[in-house]
Amino acid sequence: MSAPGASGARQFWRRLRTQRAALVAAVVVALLVLVALAAPLLTAIEGQDPTTYHPSLVDSARGGVPIGSFGGVSAEHWLGVEPQTGRDLFARLVYGARVSLGVALAATVVQVVIGVVVGVAAALGNQWVDQLLSRITDVIVAMPLMIMSLALLAIVPSSFPRPVLVALVIGLIAWGNIAKIVRAQTLTLKELDYVSAARLSGWGSWRVARRELLPGIAAPVITYAALLVPTNITVEAALSFLGVGVKPPTPSWGQMLTAADVWYQAAPQYLLLPAGALFVTVLALTVLGDGVRTALDPRAASRLRVGTGRKREAKA
Amino acid sequence: MRQSSVIARRVAAASVSLVVAAGAAACGPEDNDAKSAGGDSTPHKGGTLTVLNSQPQQDFDPARLYTSGGGNVPSLVFRTLTTRNRENGEAGAKVVSDLATDTGRPNKDATVWTYTLKEGLKYEDGTAITSADIKYGIERSFAPELSGGAPYLRDWLVGAADYQGPYKDKRDTKGLSAIETPDARTIVFHLNKPEGEFPYLATQTQFAPVPKAKDTGTKYEEHPVSSGPYKVVSNDNDGERLVLERNTHWSASTDAERKAYPDRIDVRSGLDSSVINQRLSASQGADAAAVTTDTNLGPAELAKVTGDKDLAARVGTGHFGYTNYIAFNPTIKPFNNVKVRQAISYAVDRSSVVNAAGGSALAEPATTFLPNQKSFGYEPYDLFPAGEAGNAAKAKELLKEAGYANGLTVTLTHSNSKDFETSPEIATAVQDALKKAGITVKLQGLEENDYKDKIHSVRTEPGFFLAHWGADWPSGGPFLAPIFDGRQIVKDGANFNTGLLNDKSVNAEIDAINKLTDLDAAAKRWGALDKKIGEQALTVPLFHPVYKRLYGEAVKNVVISDWTGVLDISQVAVK
Numbered sequence: 001m002s003a004p005g006a007s008g009a010r011q012f013w014r015r016l017r018t019q020r021a022a023l024v025a026a027v028v029v030a031l032l033v034l035v036a037l038a039a040p041l042l043t044a045i046e047g048q049d050p051t052t053y054h055p056s057l058v059d060s061a062r063g064g065v066p067i068g069s070f071g072g073v074s075a076e077h078w079l080g081v082e083p084q085t086g087r088d089l090f091a092r093l094v095y096g097a098r099v100s101l102g103v104a105l106a107a108t109v110v111q112v113v114i115g116v117v118v119g120v121a122a123a124l125g126n127q128w129v130d131q132l133l134s135r136i137t138d139v140i141v142a143m144p145l146m147i148m149s150l151a152l153l154a155i156v157p158s159s160f161p162r163p164v165l166v167a168l169v170i171g172l173i174a175w176g177n178i179a180k181i182v183r184a185q186t187l188t189l190k191e192l193d194y195v196s197a198a199r200l201s202g203w204g205s206w207r208v209a210r211r212e213l214l215p216g217i218a219a220p221v222i223t224y225a226a227l228l229v230p231t232n233i234t235v236e237a238a239l240s241f242l243g244v245g246v247k248p249p250t251p252s253w254g255q256m257l258t259a260a261d262v263w264y265q266a267a268p269q270y271l272l273l274p275a276g277a278l279f280v281t282v283l284a285l286t287v288l289g290d291g292v293r294t295a296l297d298p299r300a301a302s303r304l305r306v307g308t309g310r311k312r313e314a315k316a
Numbered sequence: 317m318r319q320s321s322v323i324a325r326r327v328a329a330a331s332v333s334l335v336v337a338a339g340a341a342a343c344g345p346e347d348n349d350a351k352s353a354g355g356d357s358t359p360h361k362g363g364t365l366t367v368l369n370s371q372p373q374q375d376f377d378p379a380r381l382y383t384s385g386g387g388n389v390p391s392l393v394f395r396t397l398t399t400r401n402r403e404n405g406e407a408g409a410k411v412v413s414d415l416a417t418d419t420g421r422p423n424k425d426a427t428v429w430t431y432t433l434k435e436g437l438k439y440e441d442g443t444a445i446t447s448a449d450i451k452y453g454i455e456r457s458f459a460p461e462l463s464g465g466a467p468y469l470r471d472w473l474v475g476a477a478d479y480q481g482p483y484k485d486k487r488d489t490k491g492l493s494a495i496e497t498p499d500a501r502t503i504v505f506h507l508n509k510p511e512g513e514f515p516y517l518a519t520q521t522q523f524a525p526v527p528k529a530k531d532t533g534t535k536y537e538e539h540p541v542s543s544g545p546y547k548v549v550s551n552d553n554d555g556e557r558l559v560l561e562r563n564t565h566w567s568a569s570t571d572a573e574r575k576a577y578p579d580r581i582d583v584r585s586g587l588d589s590s591v592i593n594q595r596l597s598a599s600q601g602a603d604a605a606a607v608t609t610d611t612n613l614g615p616a617e618l619a620k621v622t623g624d625k626d627l628a629a630r631v632g633t634g635h636f637g638y639t640n641y642i643a644f645n646p647t648i649k650p651f652n653n654v655k656v657r658q659a660i661s662y663a664v665d666r667s668s669v670v671n672a673a674g675g676s677a678l679a680e681p682a683t684t685f686l687p688n689q690k691s692f693g694y695e696p697y698d699l700f701p702a703g704e705a706g707n708a709a710k711a712k713e714l715l716k717e718a719g720y721a722n723g724l725t726v727t728l729t730h731s732n733s734k735d736f737e738t739s740p741e742i743a744t745a746v747q748d749a750l751k752k753a754g755i756t757v758k759l760q761g762l763e764e765n766d767y768k769d770k771i772h773s774v775r776t777e778p779g780f781f782l783a784h785w786g787a788d789w790p791s792g793g794p795f796l797a798p799i800f801d802g803r804q805i806v807k808d809g810a811n812f813n814t815g816l817l818n819d820k821s822v823n824a825e826i827d828a829i830n831k832l833t834d835l836d837a838a839a840k841r842w843g844a845l846d847k848k849i850g851e852q853a854l855t856v857p858l859f860h861p862v863y864k865r866l867y868g869e870a871v872k873n874v875v876i877s878d879w880t881g882v883l884d885i886s887q888v889a890v891k
Contacts, residue, residue, distance in 0.1 A: 053748045055667040055705070060676040062622045063615030084615060084671050085745070158760050243732060247761060249744045262590075266619035 015295035022291025028284035036097040043091040046078055050095040051249045054086030063266070071269040082259075083267045092251035093273055099240075099252040100281065103167045104232035110171025111178055111232075112225050118175070119182025120213060123190060124205050134183070141176035145235060148173050153244040162246045170235050178228070181220050189216045219296040226289035230282040237278055253278050359873040359889030365578040366606035366868075367885065368592045372585035373555035376548070377537035378521040379457035380464035384788055385519045385879050386414075388609045389583055392560060392886055394524035395543040395571070397431050397450065397503075398515050400879045402573045402887055408877020409637075409691035409790040411515045411835075414573060415445065415525070415543070419515040422833045426510040431518070433501040438565040439527060440542040447503040449525035451495045455482045457522040458492070461534050465522050466788060472517070474506045483533065510831040512838055516789035542566070545576035545886070558583040575873065577889035578605075593617050596866035597627055604870040605890035609882050613864045615674040622677075627866070632874050634863040636881030637687035637795065638786040640673070640737050642728075642746065642856035643771070643814045648779030650726070655718035657853040660780075661700035663711035665749030669858050672745040673736050677864060682857035685799075686846045689878050691790040695843030699850050711753035723754035729781035730759065731767035738767070738782040742858070746782075772810045783814065783855075790879050792842020793830065800849050801826050815854030822849060 016022055035042065043049055057072055058064040064084035066072035071080030071089070079090040122133035152169045186209075189195055195212050203211075239245035240254030248255065256274035264271045367389065378394045381387060385400035399414035401407055413419050416431040423429075437445040457465045459481025470476050473494040482491055496504040507514070517523075530541050539548055545568075546560035560581040568576070582602075592611045595603045613621060613631065621627045642660070644651040651657055666681040673679035680688065683698040701707065715724060730743040740761055747757040760778070762770060770776045771783060787794040798804055802818025805811055825845050832838040863881045867874060875887040 051744075051748060053665070053668040053671075053745060055665070055671055058671060058675075059619075060667070060671055062675065063618035063677065064671045064675040065616075065619035083619075084675070084741070085668065086671070154763065158762070247759060248740045249747065249759075262614055262616040263619075264616075266616045 012295050016291055019291045019294060021287050022294075025284040025287035025291065028280065029288055032097060032281055032284070033101060035094055036101045039091075039094040039098055042094050043088070046088070046090055047076060048088035048091045050087065050091040050251050052087065054081060054088075057081045057086040058084060065263075065266050071267050079273060080269055083263050083270055089270070089273055092256065093253075093277060096251040096253045096256060096274065097277065097281075099163055099246050099250065100233050100236060100254075100278070103163050103170070103236045103246075104229050106164075106167035107170035107174075107232045107236075108225055108228045110168060111175040111228060112221060114171070114175040115178025116182050116214075116217070116221060118179040120186050120209050120217075122179070122183045123186035124209060124213075130183075133179075137176050137179045137183075140173065141180070143173060143176075145170075145174055146238065149235070149239055150242065150244055153239065158247065162250065166236055166239060166245050170232055170239075174228075174232075174235075178221065178224050181224055182217055185217045185220055186213055189213050223289070223293040223296050226292040227286070230285035230289065233278070233282055233285065357872055359575070359577050360891040361577050361579070361889075363578050363605060363870075363890040364580040364582055364602070365871075365885065365888055365890050366602050367581065367583040368587055368595060368603070368606050368608050369583065369585040369610045370587055370589050370592065371610050372553070373558050373583055375464055375537055376551060376555055376558065377462060377534075377540055378453055378524040378526060379459070379462040380537065381521045382464055382466060383521055385411075386521055388880065388882060388885050389558065389560075389581075390521050391544065392546045392574070392576075392581065393540060393542045393544045393548060394521045395437075396521060396523040397518040398523075399519050399573055400877060402575075402875055402884050403877060404875055405635075406690050406878050408875070408884075409689060409879045411519060411789075412573065414519075414571070415450070416518075420518065422512070422514070426512045426514070426831055426833050427507045429505045429507070429514045429518075431503050431505075433503070434570050435501075436567065436570055437543070438567070439525075440547040440563045440565055442565050443527065444500075445525045445543055446500040447497040448500070449527055450503055450523060451491065451497050452482065452528050452531075453524050453526035454495060454522055455479075455491045456526060456531065457481075459483050459533075466517075466520060468517050468520075468788075469522060472507045472509075472511055472514075474508055482528075510827075512830055512833040512835065513789070513791055513793050515835075516791060519789065545571070545574050546581055553586075556584075556586045558585075574886040575889070576886060577873070577891065581885065589614070590617075593866060596630075596868060597621070599630075599869040604868040606868040607871055607883055607885070607888060608865055608867075609885065611865065612678070613866060615678065618674065618677055618864060621864075621866070630866055630869065630871075632863075632865050632867060632876050632883045634865070634876040634881030634883070635687075635689065635878050636786065636861065636863060637689055637692055637790050637878070638784065638861050639682055639685055639687055639795075640679075640742070640782070640784045640858045640861070641682070641685065642858060643781055643783040644854055645777045645779045645781075645814060645816065646854065647816060650718070650720070650724060651779045653718050654853055655714045656720070656724070657856075658700055659711040659714035659718065659753065660750065660755065661853050661856045662702050662707045662714065663750050663753035663755065664702050664746060664856055664858070665704075665706035665752075666702065666858065667704045668745040668749060669742060672741040673859055673861070678862050679859040680862060682860050684846060685850060685855055685857050686792060686795055686843060687790075687860050689790065691839060691878065692787075692795060693792045693839035693841065693843035693846070695840075695847055697847045697850060699847075700853065706749045706752065708752040708754075711750075711755075715754065720754075723756065725756040725758065726780050727758045727760050727778070729767070729770070729778040730761055731764050731782070732761045733764045733767075737784050737861075742782055746858075771814060772812065774805070774807055774811050774816070777811075777814060781814075785812075791835070792839060792846065793826075796842060796846060796849070797826050800854075815852070817849070817852070817854060819849075 059067050066081045073080045077088050118133050122130045149169050198208050198212050237254030240252045241258045245254055246252045253274040260271040373389050381390050386396050395415050397416045398411050398419050401410040401412045411419055415433055417434055421430045456462055458479045494506045525543055527541055542563045545566045547563040549559040549561045551558050562579050589611045592608050644657050646652050670679045670681055686692045686694050688694050728743055731738045733739050743759050750757050771781055798812045800817050802823050805813045829838050829841045870890050872889045873887050875884045
């Protein structure tokens with residue numbers, strides 16, 4: 001296993017580029033991130049915001065179904081309005097992207113940080129430390145994510161900023177697998193000559209970990225993290241769907257799905273919009289994560305029919 | 317009165333439970349056959365009526381049931397001294413005689429009430445119903461093991477505060493001395509204080525006769541002895557499936573209220589609300605002769621039903637005396653300032669609140685605390701006219717006078733239930749309206765139980781929260797007194813006077829009205845009192861719910877009173 005230095009990164013990009021699906025997924029993900037970041041700008045162009053009610057745009061006598069075709073689509077409301085409230089669906093969808101992506105990315109960062117620290121510490125520490133940390137990791141892996149999140153989110157006072165809390169809860173519960181991968185990888189690396197050499201020359205554990213081990217575990221960690229992001233998005237959506245995620249009036253896709261499920265016959269676009277957004281996002285992130293894994297996996301590299309830069313130069 | 321209202325609200329909340337999950341496929345038709353009625357709309361005897369409900373008919377014992385006007389299914393089995401008038405709309409909010417010959421004869425100050433039973437009243441086994449049986453039925457409702465009923469009897473009857481029921485005190489064969497039975501057809505009640513509304517209380521199932529010889533204590537609910545047109549054939553899983561059949565000893569000549577057309581009533585409960593509405597709209601097989609007494613159409617279902625003529629013709633609309641409102645705790649800043657409370661009253665946008673509650677078909681905007689029905693003494697008033705969409709300018713002006721020229725940030729407490737009453741949808745609608753008046757609202761959503769505990773404890777009550785209230789009978793008394801009578805503020809227990817109002821003139825007026833036995837005159841004064849209390853802006857009335865309920869194709873003679881707001885099973889025919 002080679003440490004990906006500057007040339008490693010270049011090689012990674014080259015391998016990623018050759019996978020068409022991954023490229024398309026990367027573009028979609030980039031667009032989604034852009035939309036999420038530019039949500040205030042986009043809604044300003046539309047002239048709407050995600051929380052203002054428009055009682056005149058829904059038919060009160062018919063349960064509040066949007067007036068007009070396709071759920072009230074118009075020049076003012078690009079994707080129509082929400083039943084009962086008349087809130088702008090485009091604005092709610094793009095602001096919902098911020099919650100979905102933001103929470104998922106933040107949760108992934110928490111998971112990676114905890115996972116790497118625990119994994120490396122377990123691998124480098126003495127037998128007791130390893131035993132203790134590994135058992136804790138086992139417990140964390142065995143814990144049912146949804147049930148634990150539900151319990152944690154229910155007891156924290158509602159004054160705590162909700163999106164941060166959701167990210168923290170998902171991050172703090174689902175780091176077990178990444179810690180296990182890191183520990184196993186570190187144990188392998190620890191026995192390699194260059195690491196032994198560093199230790200024999202009197203380097204401390206911290207310096208060895210930082211300088212010699214971290215670059216070595218980067219590949220599996222990045223791969224796993226890339227696949228964690230879509231999982232975290234679905235978890236956030238599920239928690240919001242169950243009513244313990246972000247709180248109204250902050251829009252989130254999961255929450256929109258909950259409110260929309262009874263409307264599938266009377267106002268189908270209300271359900272299809274957040275469902276479609278979730279589907280596209282999770283699919284794109286999963287395909288991209290898969291591409292990253294392939295690009296970082298030395299065994300997969302040969303299947304990609306991509307040589308090293310040197311070989312190609314030689315051919316030319 | 318206090319706990320009573322909790323349960324009354326629970327009963328009411330259950331009855332307005334909206335559909336929260338759809339997508340369940342309609343279940344297939346069930347075993348019984350029901351023939352379509354065709355064009356003939358005259359009701360005929362016979363057939364099986366199916367009742368599809370979400371809440372099971374638990375504890376089917378007259379001592380334990382908590383009902384308004386005797387309940388719907390319970391009233392088929394248990395006759396009471398008085399009952400609700402089985403008529404459509406306003407007329408149905410009246411109290412009429414049932415087992416008794418009239419609605420009661422009070423003494424001068426309404427502390428003694430006398431009733432005479434009709435002649436020829438019989439139980440399902442043919443034995444005669446006596447006034448001693450009614451006394452015994454009331455006595456057993458005091459037994460701790462048969463709890464569940466309203467606490468009015470304990471509060472009102474002389475010397476009843478510590479009474480433990482007939483099982484504990486076997487030597488004292490006289491029982492509760494506040495109830496006298498001079499002969500087999502006469503019963504006299506002695507009360508602590510004047511209660512002009514006693515006839516309303518006598519509609520509750522605790523006033524149903526129970527033959528002492530057949531009393532099996534806690535097991536009585538498995539087969540209570542019927543005094544009404546139907547008797548219990550089977551009761552599975554504590555009221556999940558209840559089958560009733562005709563009681564041949566019941567005579568229509570002694571009962572002017574119950575029509576009892578079907579031969580058999582099959583009550584199936586524990587169903588999901590979306591399943592109930594799917595089955596009623598499909599109206600297949602036995603479901604053609606089906607009704608529901610506790611499941612409303614939700615907003616999305618309503619959107620579908622109103623577009624379909626056949627379905628729209630099968631929707632029963634009812635009104636139940638009920639108010640959803642914003643409550644203030646005037647001991648907490650800035651709600652101690654009446655101008656802040658008024659500003660919020662002006663700023664509220666009732667059209668978006670009504671939409672959040674399901675639209676104009678399921679909710680009517682409210683500007684009075686009393687429900688908009690005559691029996692409550694409804695007197696229309698709008699002290700802080702917000703118009704349809706809220707009066708932000710007037711609200712800003714008042715805030716400026718109150719010293720909040722630069723706006724104000726407040727926290728609105730609500731529940732996280734899915735009832736469309738105190739739930740997040742209503743809270744966000746209020747939040748959006750107040751934003752226009754420069755009031756930033758932070759939302760504090762609590763789990764249902766936590767929310768109830770917090771708002772009903774003087775120590776933890778928040779300053780600004782969503783609340784709702786329904787009465788045990790359609791009158792101003794049980795609607796206003798628990799909320800605004802200063803002597804009903806409970807320091808350590810469930811408190812419903814959330815505005816902590818203790819106004820001597822209000823208390824005195826409540827006492828004065830309770831003395832009245834002319835219920836129409838009393839109603840007028842309740843209405844006037846409501847307006848007077850409204851001036852203090854301790855609440856912001858938001859909306860009164862409307863019930864929209866489907867019934868099957870073969871169902872005839874639909875009667876929906878303003879007392880219950882629900883189709884009356886005793887009037888329905890399926891042939």
